[in-house]
Amino acid sequence: MNQELSFFLSGRLLLQEEIPFPLQDQPVQFLQGVFKEKNQYHCARCGNHNDELFASFPCARCGQMCTYCRHCLMMGRVSECSRLVCWTGSAPIKREDGRLNWEGQLSKGQLVASDAVVEAVEENSEWLIWAVCGAGKTEVLFRGIETALQAKKRVCIATPRTDVVLELAPRLQKVFPTVGVAALYGGSPDRHKYSSLVVTTTHQLFRFQEAFDVMIVDEVDAFPYFYDPALQFAVHKSRKPNSALIYLTATPNEQWQLECKLGKRNHTKISARFHRYPLPVPQVRWCGRWQKAFIKGKIPPKVEDWVKSRLASDKQALLFFPHIDLMEQALPIFQQLDPHIQAVHAEDPERKEKVALMREKKLLLLLTTTILERGVTFPNIDVAVIGAEDDIFTESALVQIAGRAGRSADFPDGVVTFFHFGRTKAMLRAIAHIEAMNKEGRERGLIDG
Template sequence: MDGKELYGRELTRSECRSADDRLLALVEKRPGLVSANGKLTCNRCGNQDRNKMQAAPCSCGTACFYCLSCLNMGKIKSCTVLHHLPETNAFAWPHEPVLQWQGQLSSEQKRASDEIVETVRSEETRLIWAVAGAGKTEMIFEGIAACLRKGGRVCLASPRVDVCLELAPRIKQAFPDIPLALLYGGNEEGYSYTPLVIATTHQLLRFREAFDLLVIDEIDSFPFHNDASLQFGAQKSRKKTSALIYLTATPSRAMQNDIKRGRLAATVLPARYHGFALPEPECLWVGNWRKAINRKKNARFLSLIRRQLQQQRRFLLFLPHIQLMEELDGWLRELFPDKQFTCVSASDPDREEKVKRMRAEMYDFLMTTTILERGVTFRDIDVIVLGAEDRVFTEASLVQIAGRAGRHKDFPTGRVCFAHDGETKAIQGAVRQIHSMNRAAGRRGLLNGSVSVLPK
């Protein structure tokens, strides 16, 4: 490891395996855990919760405390020393054209892009609140380019590995001459020092004051939205003077309140880039669908699946739990032996390949948990949520899931069905939110297509 690979990073000694003694003598060092006023704090993730600290015999010869909050990133103990070299932006100055994307932004995307560029230049914070399928990725290109042109370092982060994997090829295509590192747990490529980084929010815990621009996509997504350590890590990864851009279609109530009170600058886009309305969901009661799966009979929801197959409409079928999904997978193979389909979840080691096969239209349908609720795009797809009343499906989750349909400019409409055993506030709130965005887009004259719904 040379000095460049430590710039803007904060690592344990074991993570600096290839650094020689001369380099280690130059780095800034601080303890992994620090005690002040009787309270332990983890310098990597900011954890101060004593319930998330544990003592155990240690190789240093004493009983060391270690942090449970960021344990999945490696153990931080009382005797741990963190190593850091301040970021110097020591990469080659980029040559024009920095941005080589040849597409064209809609007027609304251009408005958002201009406001992002201004936020980058003024080193401030902004939320881009844009409906699913609005083209958020394309909106940030000019902001990234503005930062790179002045020699800055950029990170695009997301809580979801799938979102990072979706972003990477699009960013590489737009910035083909800019070295890029893709960081997520289990990535065998490892770390390299680059001006452009795409990373899961967990990986930000290994950075300190590195980035001149940090873009966090799907800011409301699990686990980031309710994990104080990940939020601490994101702030720690930024330089003291830097720009921060949040992207989401479903900001939290707290963020919405901050916008109303003028504490957070925001750009709101209620319409998709292709000018068609968001598909508005049909809410359909299907009775006790769990019992139907267990007993393999009297399943009202099967009519939805049969209709999709008869009409040769490819679709995503969302379910709330892995076990139920796997049981349904077995049953559907008995009912539809000639159809091509599979199921995918966060615990599936082949999920990346399965998503690629679905994108290549090799499956008639794909069953999934909430792992695919956001960050993935398919060319022409319908959506069914089976068990939409389950607490796993929050209002934000249902809005994101509905946003999988009608995203492509050549296929801007799609069907969305929330199949349930009793409507919930989350279902009603999601339908209301989608309808509200369509109304707002209509009032602003941003729609040139009709609202798409499943037939009654």
């Protein structure tokens, strides 16, 4: 029983009712789920201490008005009378050699970053990998992960989005065939699987405590991680006190960019893609009052020409919309051009299937919200943004969207177009960001031509 429970509970922080084993005489510690300190409520699971995110209810368990945390309610209610359980016994032993099975070659830029990751793992230090979209950040991690696994360390790769988990886990399983990679997200079948290599959404880290020797946070600038202190709390809570912390992003925020420039943040910069072609620079095209066009049941002429051109040449494409309602309103109009055109967003129950159809090249054009701005790769696509002036399209979002094109060495010349009703600073900064990376890549000899 002790060994079985250790595999189930080691490194985790779970509600007592989530544990299907008797806990009597077991090496576990119980924590009060919600507690009051200095007249302020705190959630032991997600770190929430915002009064507006707590509420009270008449509790059948304790028979009193009981305060619970609303912030992490989707993972099961944590209240004042809830008990969270963590393992205090020895960690389970996984008999895996952790060797890397990959015959690929790293580019010059990737190799420098790979060495930095290995050093961070060995020294339990903090490091930022600042790499352009399509630089091959996953491959940069391989040797560092191997170093950790062979030292019997436990590794976590955390990312804000389920799509990225679903894409990344099979790739890692392929190159680390002796390790049972766990993929964690809402509804995951691996939910209770113990693994030395975990790929997870940042939300699932609420269920862990001091579990990992190496914490890798992918797309550290992405929503919701960057905007949610509780998710940042979850990352740090899930690390062991002496552990490595590695951040990955193509678009660090302004503060981090300044720290890198001033030498105040350890980082490695990869300013070119592995295939040595430049990043596609977005074209900016005015398309008039595009929202009014859709209300009238029409596609703005320049957008329609762009779509017809892709359909005629059998070229796959993504068309990004700022809001779900606008996209769903526009979908039937686009389907008049091709009935197979689909749309996808975060709450779409068929989201995984539609992305799979794109990967299988069974869809030519997919309308999407910013849910596909990062973390997914289609080898040969063009990309456009409709309403690029909308506030949701920040510099970071536009750089990431542009980064969907030209990722494959076989098709490095994807076209990126920003359709707009007025240029914004975000659009101009995104273009300047991409041009600056291309310039630096050429100066460092990372781009041919």
